[in-house]
Amino acid sequence: MTATASAGRTARARARAELTQEIKQEARRQLAAHGAQGLSLRAVARELGMASSALYRYFPSRDELLTALIIDAYDALGEAAEAASAGRPTTDIRGRWAAACHAIRDWARTYPHEYALIYGSPVPGYRAPQATVAPAARVAGVAGGLLADAWREIRDGGGDVPGTGGRVPDPAPPRPLPPGLAQQAAVVAGAIAPGVPDAMIVRMLIAWTQLFGMISFELFGQFVGSVEPADTFFGYAVEQMADFIGLR
Numbered sequence: 001m002t003a004t005a006s007a008g009r010t011a012r013a014r015a016r017a018e019l020t021q022e023i024k025q026e027a028r029r030q031l032a033a034h035g036a037q038g039l040s041l042r043a044v045a046r047e048l049g050m051a052s053s054a055l056y057r058y059f060p061s062r063d064e065l066l067t068a069l070i071i072d073a074y075d076a077l078g079e080a081a082e083a084a085s086a087g088r089p090t091t092d093i094r095g096r097w098a099a100a101c102h103a104i105r106d107w108a109r110t111y112p113h114e115y116a117l118i119y120g121s122p123v124p125g126y127r128a129p130q131a132t133v134a135p136a137a138r139v140a141g142v143a144g145g146l147l148a149d150a151w152r153e154i155r156d157g158g159g160d161v162p163g164t165g166g167r168v169p170d171p172a173p174p175r176p177l178p179p180g181l182a183q184q185a186a187v188v189a190g191a192i193a194p195g196v197p198d199a200m201i202v203r204m205l206i207a208w209t210q211l212f213g214m215i216s217f218e219l220f221g222q223f224v225g226s227v228e229p230a231d232t233f234f235g236y237a238v239e240q241m242a243d244f245i246g247l248r
Helices: 003-034 041-048 062-086 093-110 112-119 130-157 179-192 198-219 231-245
Strands: none
Touching (some): 003 112, 041 062, 062 093, 062 112, 062 130, 093 198, 130 179, 130 198, 179 198, 198 231
């Protein structure tokens, strides 16, 4: 291939990448205005001054465009949580947990429509493909890494397993895990925190769902009249969840 031909291909690839980003940006504007159900390839093309047939060469269907937006949102959220956790000393597990939780909330408050796309109501008729699984797992991987480090600290330093009457005082005697839940916890542990006891896995799952539940309540107006603004409540809850999980 000649240098001229190579340069031509590079220019075309760059132009395609730029237009792809423009398409997705316009689609995000439509998400904000009309929600995922109102996303329309024809409307996107019209706003960009493109023929619909030209846009279909980039995204053959609405679902493919939705998938691209979902992957971008998961990756952006995962990157925010990863950066926040990495910004604290490795041994400061509790600090890493708090930093990640606040980063997730900050991202959701900055990009509420993208948050709603991935954690809100399912889009009727849309089925997320396998390509979304790995990006969705990035933010959960942060929790898994924290949990693995916390368990390593307990294991190497001696002490009891949180959730079984150990380091963090329980308000009530710990409940044994039902067999089905123990099996599910083992699957989760294998995916994000191999070797971590089932009791700690379940505690993290409880805290993790509470974290996203709080964020959803805040974004969707459920705290109005109670703990709005929610900054103090959120910070307090993050520390309580760290105690519950068993993070020093």
